[in-house]
Amino acid sequence: xxxxxxxxxxxxxxxxxxxxxxxxxxxQGPLVNKFENRLSKIVKSKYSVAVNSGTSALHISCLALGxxxxxxxxxxxxxxxxSANCGLLVGGKVDFVDININSFNIDTNLLExxxxxxxxxxxxxxxxxxxxxxxxxTEQDVIWRxxxxxxxxxxxxxxxxxGAFYKKEPVGSCKWSDITVFSFHPVKxxxxxxxxxxxxxxxELYNKLRIFSNHGITKxxxxxxxxxxxxxxxxxxxxxxxxxxxxxxxxxxxxxxQNLKRFVILRNKVAKLYYKKLKADFIQLPVISKYCISSFxxxxxxxxxxxxxxxxxFFNFLRKKKINVNVHYxxxxxxxxxxxxxxxxxxxxxxxxxxxxxxxxxxxxxLKKKEMFKIIKLINNYSN
Ligand SMILES: *Cc1c(COP(=O)(O)O)cnc(C)c1O
Numbered sequence: 187x188x189x190x191x192x193x194x195x196x197x198x199x200x201x202x203x204x205x206x207x208x209x210x211x212x213x214q215g216p217l218v219n220k221f222e223n224r225l226s227k228i229v230k231s232k233y234s235v236a237v238n239s240g241t242s243a244l245h246i247s248c249l250a251l252g253x254x255x256x257x258x259x260x261x262x263x264x265x266x267x268x269s270a271n272c273g274l275l276v277g278g279k280v281d282f283v284d285i286n287i288n289s290f291n292i293d294t295n296l297l298e299x300x301x302x303x304x305x306x307x308x309x310x311x312x313x314x315x316x317x318x319x320x321x322x323x324t325e326q327d328v329i330w331r332x333x334x335x336x337x338x339x340x341x342x343x344x345x346x347x348x349g350a351f352y353k354k355e356p357v358g359s360c361k362w363s364d365i366t367v368f369s370f371h372p373v374k375x376x377x378x379x380x381x382x383x384x385x386x387x388x389x390e391l392y393n394k395l396r397i398f399s400n401h402g403i404t405k406x407x408x409x410x411x412x413x414x415x416x417x418x419x420x421x422x423x424x425x426x427x428x429x430x431x432x433x434x435x436x437x438x439x440x441x442x443x444q445n446l447k448r449f450v451i452l453r454n455k456v457a458k459l460y461y462k463k464l465k466a467d468f469i470q471l472p473v474i475s476k477y478c479i480s481s482f483x484x485x486x487x488x489x490x491x492x493x494x495x496x497x498x499x500f501f502n503f504l505r506k507k508k509i510n511v512n513v514h515y516x517x518x519x520x521x522x523x524x525x526x527x528x529x530x531x532x533x534x535x536x537x538x539x540x541x542x543x544x545x546x547x548x549x550x551x552x553l554k555k556k557e558m559f560k561i562i563k564l565i566n567n568y569s570n
Contacts, residue, residue, distance in 0.1 A: 227360025231385035238367025240382035250394035318347035321481035330362035345369035402426030
């Protein structure tokens, strides 16, 4: 099976991890901090907090942004469930804004319309989670202007988009958001096995992210509420969690980051070949805005002018030929858990149509030319 994405591990990664295993620190050592600094430098953010998954990063971001029971979080249906679940985890209410049929990202016109309606009903969101689908950044500057007008916070779910740029700005710089979250799951641009991070330029948010990722505890004297000279003193200020990243993961993160540019270039090279060679008339290739450099976490082809059945058969055909294609994503609002909350079909038609017409074909740095040509041939020669 050729996977749709997978990690690329070099000797430098293995050497680094080996060294950690022989060192004093497996957790709470110096490498997490080093990884955070490197990440911040690359994405041009003031602060980073590394944690044990992208999902954890989304959760503590909602906590840090002050999303409280009853508060509203919006995101898109065309995402992994975690982008929405983080709102429910803190007791919030979740609603969705549909995607644009070309970018597969949040449709900013629909967003504005929904905001105007929500304002009239006094139901504005406190947080909007934007998702850079497949590695293509959303129109973050447009959304930023809307956030100032309608007074909501922006949390970028950039799980797909480490190494991507929007209007020359690296994703993660938080120029047009409050917090950006990354995932380092093996299918993403870099991996730490399981892992994630949140970046921000806001010191207050940074301190909260840090505290929530570590049981709500602070060891910093300047924050203490109790006067003491005890050198062992620490204080719990929030109800936090243990979402800390291990030293092993941080080491992987450091060596993987050294290859980030290379990974993004290699993913773009795969995409370039697909753009050049995929000629089947029943598919549409991804549309990347001229303002974006995509990290190409996914390469999603859309089946056009065909039935859902055609899509299903084509999908099964590729799987049978040992191409581990996937559908990104089953719309979150159609998951049984969300249906229980009252969501149903036809609420977000673009996302629903997307789910029954798109297929993610393999794209990752170590994908071989031979494999690419096999995939291209299978698609170009397909006849139902
Ligand atoms: C992968 C992913 C996550 C979750 O990241 P984990 O590190 O697996 O917890 C969240 N949102 C999106 C869009 C993702 O693709």
